[in-house]
Amino acid sequence: MLKLRFFISCSVAFMLVTACHHHSTDVLSTRCFPSQLIGLTHTPGGQTTTSTTTFNYDGDMNLLEIRDDVGSLTFSYTDGLITAAQSTSSQMNEIWSYNGNGLLSHVEGGSLPGSFFKYAYTQDFTYDAKGKLIMIEWHYTSPNVSTFKENFTYNNENEMYEVVRDDHHAVDSIGFSGYDAKRNMAASIALAMGKQPFYFLASVSTAFAVSKNNATSIYNNGNVTVAAYEYNSSGYPSKITSTTENGSVTETTVTYTNCP
Numbered sequence: 001m002l003k004l005r006f007f008i009s010c011s012v013a014f015m016l017v018t019a020c021h022h023h024s025t026d027v028l029s030t031r032c033f034p035s036q037l038i039g040l041t042h043t044p045g046g047q048t049t050t051s052t053t054t055f056n057y058d059g060d061m062n063l064l065e066i067r068d069d070v071g072s073l074t075f076s077y078t079d080g081l082i083t084a085a086q087s088t089s090s091q092m093n094e095i096w097s098y099n100g101n102g103l104l105s106h107v108e109g110g111s112l113p114g115s116f117f118k119y120a121y122t123q124d125f126t127y128d129a130k131g132k133l134i135m136i137e138w139h140y141t142s143p144n145v146s147t148f149k150e151n152f153t154y155n156n157e158n159e160m161y162e163v164v165r166d167d168h169h170a171v172d173s174i175g176f177s178g179y180d181a182k183r184n185m186a187a188s189i190a191l192a193m194g195k196q197p198f199y200f201l202a203s204v205s206t207a208f209a210v211s212k213n214n215a216t217s218i219y220n221n222g223n224v225t226v227a228a229y230e231y232n233s234s235g236y237p238s239k240i241t242s243t244t245e246n247g248s249v250t251e252t253t254v255t256y257t258n259c260p
Contacts, residue, residue: 030260031061031188031191031258031260032183032185032188032232032234032236032256032257032258032259032260033055033057033061033188033189033192033256033257033258034055034185034188034189034254034255034256034257035054035055035056035255035256035257036052036053036054036055036254036255037051037052037053037252037253037254038050038051038052038252038253039051039052039053039250039251039252040250040251040252041248041249041250041251042248042249042250042251043247043248044246044247044248051068051069052068052069053066053067053068054066054067054068055189057192057257057258061191061192061258062077062192062193063075063189063192063193068089070089071087071088071089071090072087072088072089073085073086073087073088073089074086074088075193077194080194080195081096081098081102081194082096082193082194083095083096083097084096086112091111091112091115091116091117092109092110092111092112092115092119093109093110093111093112094107094108094109095107095108095109101131102194102195103125103127103131103196103197104125104194104196104200105124105125106122106123106124106125107122107123108121108122109121109122109123110142117143118142118143119140119142119143120140120141120142121138121139121140121141121142122138122139122141123136123137123138123139124136124137124139127197131197132152132154132197132210133152133197133198133210134151134152135149135150135151135152136149136150137149137150138150146166146167147166147167148164148165148166148171149164149165150162150163150164151163151164151165152210154210157211157212157213158176158179158211158212158213158215159176159210159211159215160175160176160177161173161174161175161176162174162176172220172221173220173221174218174219174220174221175218175219176211176215176217176218176219177215177216177217177219178215178216178217179211179213179214179215179216180213180214180216180229181213182213182214182229182231182235182236182237183212183213183234183235183236184208184211184212184213184214185236185237185254185256186198186199186208186209186210186211187199187212188236197210198210214227214229214237215227216228216229223244223245224244224245225242225243225244225245226242226243227240227241227242227243228240228241228242229241232256232259233259234256234259234260236254236256236259237254238253238254238255239251239252239253239254240252240254
């Protein structure tokens with residue numbers, strides 16, 4: 001699948017635009033857009049790994065490319081909305097469609113011709129009356145038939161709980177708390193991807209994708225991750241340090257473009 005797992009570390013890609021979405025100057029002038037994330041992870045055993053993710057935009061701050069250490073993801077736009085995405089790392093292609101309010105409503109994905117692994121799936125998105133994402137339903141038809149539902153619960157502008165269920169029972173339950181009052185960089189990325197209300201490429205198994213602010217505590221099936229933030233002068237995270245219960249520490253440095 002194309003969806004990326006991203007809280008403090010990333011695994012992302014590249015995109016080319018066939019038609020651009022022009023954002024108003026007043027919106028752009030109040031936003032910082034992430035340009036690069038460099039992650040450094042230290043494990044209790046003394047192993048250190050690094051990761052780099054780069055975001056590239058056009059002159060109107062439409063996201064053109066996300067590239068990481070393992071591959072890239074390319075997007076095609078029609079009338080300012082992403083209509084196709086292709087991943088070089090996972091060898092997948094997706095077609096995106098929207099509801100009458102311009103919100104992402106359906107994704108149809110599958111393996112590229114010649115790919116070693118063969119996958120086919122769809123995703124359907126449900127919103128509340130205010131346009132907040134409340135559910136994503138996944139249907140896999142290959143290699144196995146299965147269904148997953150991701151449900152989101154909010155406290156005002158921030159996600160508090162997420163439950164993922166397969167065909168029969170809950171398989172993942174995650175809670176988020178201790179939100180700061182600063183700006184979440186994901187909102188800028190979502191703006192650059194057709195003015196969507198959430199950053200679809202981020203894992204929605206983290207509040208990073210859908211929340212206005214930044215969570216400092218993440219509870220995942222009994223395991224706790226604590227995040228600490230440093231901020232730039234515009235109020236966006238410039239350094240994120242996350243610590244897991246087993247003692248792994250990831251430090252992510254974030255640089256931005258277009259800051260006011």
